[in-house]
Amino acid sequence: MSMSATPWTRKDLLGLEGLSAEELTLVLEQAKAFKEVSLRPIKKVPALRGRTVVLFFLEPSTRTRTSFELAAKRLSADILNIQAASTSLTKGETIMDTVRNIEAMKVDILVIRHSVSGVPLTVAKTAAASVINAGDGSHEHPTQGLVDLYTILEKKGQIAGLNVAIVGDISHSRVARSNLWGLTTLGARVTLCGPPTLVPPGIERLGVTVTYSLKEAMREADVVMLLRLQLERQQQHLLPSIREYAALFGVNREKLAWGKPDMIVMHPGPVNRGVELAPDVADGPQSVIYDQVTNGVAVRMAVLYLVSGGRPAKTPKPAPHPERPVTA
């Protein structure tokens, strides 16, 4: 990974679509610096001291919210947690009203998770605070995409030229979309795999390959990324049964052998064990699922830090273990 001179200029992080290779690289480098912090006995830096971060989660989430909360805490930010059940949205207030009220309290960063695509973007258009999309509908989940890029980079040493297979419900997956943009921008070859009912027609126009065969998808793959299957897809006539889905697209130890021995297995979580991944694969040596979770904190620290106007880690040498990785 080469050092980039591009400064981060964006107020918000709404998606990975449209981010340049330089911008993506910048975040990944910053995350690397912060990962160092996570490995210290004292994990806190003062980078966001005096700043307020609102974690505004209007859809259930444990992993992403916890990861953001930990990231903000390690940056010494003040944190406000607002979750679906505790908001006045249940009393008929619109999301825009709620956001205007939160904004009036002069917060610095709004981290938004919402079940409807586009809500973080709409908020960002009017909000003075920085907005970070923590997952909107089926649109994007940019920090998860960055986590996955970071993990691939960490495990494989590069992204350009890798073959990455993304398997599952592409149609409804914000993780797939963010990964698609990030991976193709950084030069990976992306193959999408799933039944035709879950792979949107025409998606090849975004620069990816589509196959309905898991074997085919895994043949040359350096990375296989399984997506979580929402179990209600069966009711929407998208699948005959979860059982058949698991038989065709679930990865177990036997099917793992279709891939290269050094292929890594990823999953954004939470895993439907026995559906998209057999437990022995999820917990096996090729799985990097827990690395993804670990890296989540560092990547989200980097994102919080950069959108808040922090300068990127000033490490002219590509030091794997810099002395003082964090500038603040």
Added chain:
Amino acid sequence: MAPTKLLLRGGRVVDPANRVDTTADLLIEGERIAAVGDRLSASGAEVVEADGQIVFPGFIDLHVHLRSPGREEKETVATGTRAAAKGGFTTICAMANTEPPADNRPVVEFLLAEARRSAVVNVLPIGAVTKGLAGESLADIGELKAAGVVALSDDGRSIMNAHLMRRALEYAKMFELPIISHAEDTTLSAGGVMHEGLVSLKQGVQGIPSTSEAVMAGRDLLLAEATGARLHLAHVSARETVDLIRAAKGRGVAVTAEVTPHHLALTDESLHDYAPNYKMNPPLRSEGDRAALRAALRDGVLDTIATDHAPHTQAEKDRDLEAAPFGVIGLETAVAVLLTVLVKPGLLSLTQLAAALSWQPARALGIPRGTLSPGAVADVTVVDPGRAWQATAETFESKSLNSPFIGWALHGGVTEVFLGGRRIVHTGEVVTP
């Protein structure tokens, strides 16, 4: 007392019914057009100089949601017809999906009474095809006809039951009422928010496929063919539907079809930032669809332009894209958008525009309007093609502001409108009686 005389002098008179597109004077006497010709005598007449302007037959909109009765917070007969007048429309058809719906005589009579009391333009009621717009049983169509409806439609809802649609088409023949079909297979469109295509895919928004319209339009065309009934397809949006209409017309099916200014002007790319003022049903479709609609309007496969004026309050629209209701207003921007997007770049002639806005909608309903023939009712719209203006929240007469064209630089403004010889718009503003 001799009738009032009014001379529109030196305008470009465009009257597709008579194949006229020429610089001429137009003389109105009382309620009717007296003459069109060179250097008509101005004796005893008020003279309106129309030099450099276009003189059209008053526009007729087959598809307006006036929201009255029941949803007067969105629009009233007064505000909706003022919007119509300002946009150059002299006759509008009011859709039946009010609350309660126009599936019975009292509701139609209420609308007509409101129109007599407060309307600025002609209001023609459309009756429901089915009771309560529920798509389960036929409305009392004979009673609706007697109350004065000019067509039947469950617009906003699709009649999913093919047998019921067949019987509706058959039954309506007895009253010579066209059935206006909102063609949508809701099993294909359910849950969708915007056109299913590359943009919806990128944005992660559930799509409404073109097939949801085309499948149903195909069914209705076959039923119209089999029954010999009069079918009008509302707001055609998809290329596939255009192809089906073209084929059906080739077989002599008694079908007419409309297209909206927004489907002619915009594509699904407009939804790139999820703005609810671009959300309507059917949705804005792809570039290819838009090109097909434009071509079909030129070659007559699509007969009429209708606005599908669908007012919603700002409170309703100021929500996320999923929660915001479908629909946009269109009466006040229609002709300016069409002049700007189609006529100015040479994609549509003034005669084709006038036909789609006046003569063809009059024919679709079988009403004696939409022409400037001597003896015809003097519904006349004068447009200044050189007038440049911008649609802003302040320019609208409509009670609602859900226009996709706010902020657009438009070319062409309605200057004068006459309804039965009486001036209802002067220098671009509605004349308050």
